[in-house]
Amino acid sequence: MKTSIGIQTKKPEKACADKKCPYHSNLSVRGMMFTGTVVSAKRHNTVTVEWARRAQLPKFERYEKRKTKISVHNPECIAAKEGDMVRIMNCKPLSKTKNFVVIENLGHVFGYQDRMEALAASKVKERSKKEEQEKSAQPVKDEKDQEKEEQ
Numbered sequence: 001m002k003t004s005i006g007i008q009t010k011k012p013e014k015a016c017a018d019k020k021c022p023y024h025s026n027l028s029v030r031g032m033m034f035t036g037t038v039v040s041a042k043r044h045n046t047v048t049v050e051w052a053r054r055a056q057l058p059k060f061e062r063y064e065k066r067k068t069k070i071s072v073h074n075p076e077c078i079a080a081k082e083g084d085m086v087r088i089m090n091c092k093p094l095s096k097t098k099n100f101v102v103i104e105n106l107g108h109v110f111g112y113q114d115r116m117e118a119l120a121a122s123k124v125k126e127r128s129k130k131e132e133q134e135k136s137a138q139p140v141k142d143e144k145d146q147e148k149e150e151q
């Protein structure tokens with residue numbers, strides 16, 4: 001195990017045999033470092049990390065919120081789960097879509113599960129509203145058609 005990866009982080013307690021681990025293999029990290037939330041951990045040794053950023057709109061002299069969402073390698077010794085806050089850092093390309101690696105797990109985001117459930121519920125509501133509108137719109141069309149037919 002390396003004594004350090006070059007930046008101050010909490011080292012993972014477990015050891016691992018991951019060839020793409022910044023702590024237990026010779027993978028070096030360099031470049032940009034970000035902190036984000038794990039929104040998916042379904043893939044093998046890969047997590048999807050998302051974080052919000054600000055983008056300037058010069059015309060309106062204001063900012064808008066945008067999100068960055070990327071695939072990140074999740075070493076076996078760190079094993080971040082969905083809803084975890086993680087620190088990630090740039091490294092050499094590990095696959096077609098991965099050139100970042102998780103270097104530290106900062107713990108679970110408070111209320112992540114509740115937020116995701118609320119989001120899913122609001123989507124269901126929107127869908128049912130649309131269906132209701134479609135249902136209420138259809139009979140009106142039918143009546144008009146019938147009137148046309150009668151004429």
Ligand SMILES: [Zn+2]
Nearest residue numbers: 016021024077
């Ligand atoms: Zn490791």
